[in-house]
Amino acid sequence: MAVESTAPGAELEILYDAEAIARRVRELAAQISQEYQGRPVRLVGILKGAWVFMADLVRQLDLEVTVDFLSFASYGDAAQPSGIVKITKDLDQSIAGQDVLVVEDILDTGQTFEYLRGVLEAHKPRSLKAVTLLDKPSRRVRPVQADYVGFTIPDIFVVGYGLDYAQKYRNLPDIRVLRAKM
Ligand code: IMP
Ligand code: MG
Numbered sequence: 001m002a003v004e005s006t007a008p009g010a011e012l013e014i015l016y017d018a019e020a021i022a023r024r025v026r027e028l029a030a031q032i033s034q035e036y037q038g039r040p041v042r043l044v045g046i047l048k049g050a051w052v053f054m055a056d057l058v059r060q061l062d063l064e065v066t067v068d069f070l071s072f073a074s075y076g077d078a079a080q081p082s083g084i085v086k087i088t089k090d091l092d093q094s095i096a097g098q099d100v101l102v103v104e105d106i107l108d109t110g111q112t113f114e115y116l117r118g119v120l121e122a123h124k125p126r127s128l129k130a131v132t133l134l135d136k137p138s139r140r141v142r143p144v145q146a147d148y149v150g151f152t153i154p155d156i157f158v159v160g161y162g163l164d165y166a167q168k169y170r171n172l173p174d175i176r177v178l179r180a181k182m
Contacts, residue, residue, distance in 0.1 A: 009180060009181050010178060010179065010180060010181060011178075011179050011181050012159070012160075012169075012172075012176040012177070012178055012179075013176060013177045013179070014174050014175075014176050015153070015156075015158060015174075015175045015176060015177050016151060016174060016175040017173075017174045018173040018174050021056075021150075021161060021174065021175065022056070024150050024151065025053070025056050025057055025060060025150070026060055028057065028131060028148055028150060029057055029060030029061050029062075030060075031148060032057075032061060032063075032101070032131065032148060033060075033061050033062040033063050036063050036099065036101075037063075039063075039064075039099050040063070040064040040065070040066065040098075040099065041061075041063050041064070041065050041066075041099050041100075041101050042065075042066050042067070042068060042093075042095055042098040042099065042100045042101070042125075043057075043058060043065055043066070043067045043068070043100075043101050043103055044067075044068050044069065044070055044091065044095070044100055044101070044102050044103065044120065045067065045068075045069045045070070045103045046069075046070055046071070046102065046103065046104050046105070046112075046116065047069050047070065047071035047089065048071070048162070048164070048170065049104070049105030049106065049162050049163050049164070049170075050103045050104055050105045050133070050162060051162050052161050052162035052170070053103065053105060053133045053150075053161065053162055054067070054103045057103065057131070066093070068091050068092055068093055068095075069089060069091075069092075070087065070089060070090065070091060070116065070119075071087070071088045071089035072085045072086055072087045072088055072089075072116070073085065073086050073088050074086075074111075074112065085112070085115050085116075087119070091123070094123065095120065095123045095124075095125045096123055096124045096125065097124070097125070097126050098125050098126055099125070099126050099127045100120060100125040100126075100127065100128045100129070101129050101130070101131060102116070102117075102120065102128070102129070102130040102131070103130075103131055103132075104130060104131070104132040104133070104146065105132070105133055105134065105162055105163050106132060106133065106134040106135070106136065106158070106163060107132045107134070107135045107136065107137075107140075107144070107145070107146055107149075108136050108139050108140075109139055109140060109141045109142060110140045110141060110142035110143070110144040110145075111141065111142055113130065113142075113144045113146075114142040114143075114144045117130075117144065129147040129148070130146040130147055130148070131146060131147065131148035131149075131150075132146040132148070132149055132150065133150040133151070133161070133162075134149075134150060134151050134152075134153055134158065134163075134175070135149045135150075135151070135152045135153070136152075136153055136154070136155060136156075137152060138154060138155050139155055151175075156177050157177065157178045157179075158175050158176060158177055158178065159172065159175075159176055159178050160172030160173070160174050160175045160176045161173065161174065161175050163175070165178050
C-alpha cells in the first residue's frame with residue numbers, strides 16, 4: 001500500500017489495524033443497540049473526523065436510525081486552540097425531543113465537545129449521549145466525557161480512519177501514530 005508516502009521527516013506506525021477497529025466497532029454497536037432498544041436514535045456526526053467511523057458504526061446498529069451532521073471551524077492552531085468555534089454546517093433537522101447520539105472521532109482537551117454539547121442541549125433533545133472512537137483523557141482540560149469509547153490512548157497524535165494531519169491521511173484504513181522522524 002501507498003501509505004508510506006508520508007511527509008518527509010514523518011513516520012507512521014500502526015496502532016490499531018483495520019481488523020481491530022472493525023472488532024471494536026462491532027462491540028460498541030452491540031452495546032449501543034442494546035441500550036437504545038426500541039427507541040429511534042438520531043446520530044449526529046461531527047465532520048470531518050467522524051465520517052469513516054460513523055459509516056461503519058451505523059451499519060452495525062440494530063436500531064431505527066436517522067443521521068445528521070455538524071461541522072465547525074475553530075480558531076487557533078492544534079497546539080494552542082482558542083476554544084472559539086464557528087458552526088460551518090448546522091443540523092438539517094430539529095433534534096427537539098429526540099434521543100441524540102453524537103458521533104466523534106476523538107476527545108482530546110474536551111473543548112470542542114464541551115462547546116458542541118452546549119449547542120445541542122440548547123435544542124432540547126430528549127437525551128444526549130456521545131460515542132467517540134478515541135479518547136485521550138490525559139489531555140483533558142474541560143470536564144467532559146463520552147458515554148461510549150472505542151479506544152483510550154495516551155498523549156500521542158494519531159491519523160487515519162477519518163482522522164487527519166493537515167487534512168491528510170483520513171483515508172488510511174487503520175489508525176496510525178504520526179511522529180517526527182528522529
Ligand atoms: P479537543 O477540542 O481538544 O477535544 O479536540 C478534538 C479535536 O481535535 C478532534 O475532533 C480532532 O479534530 C482534533 N484532534 C485531537 N487529537 C487528535 C489526534 O491525535 N489526531 C487527529 N486529530 C486530533
Ligand atoms: Mg480534526
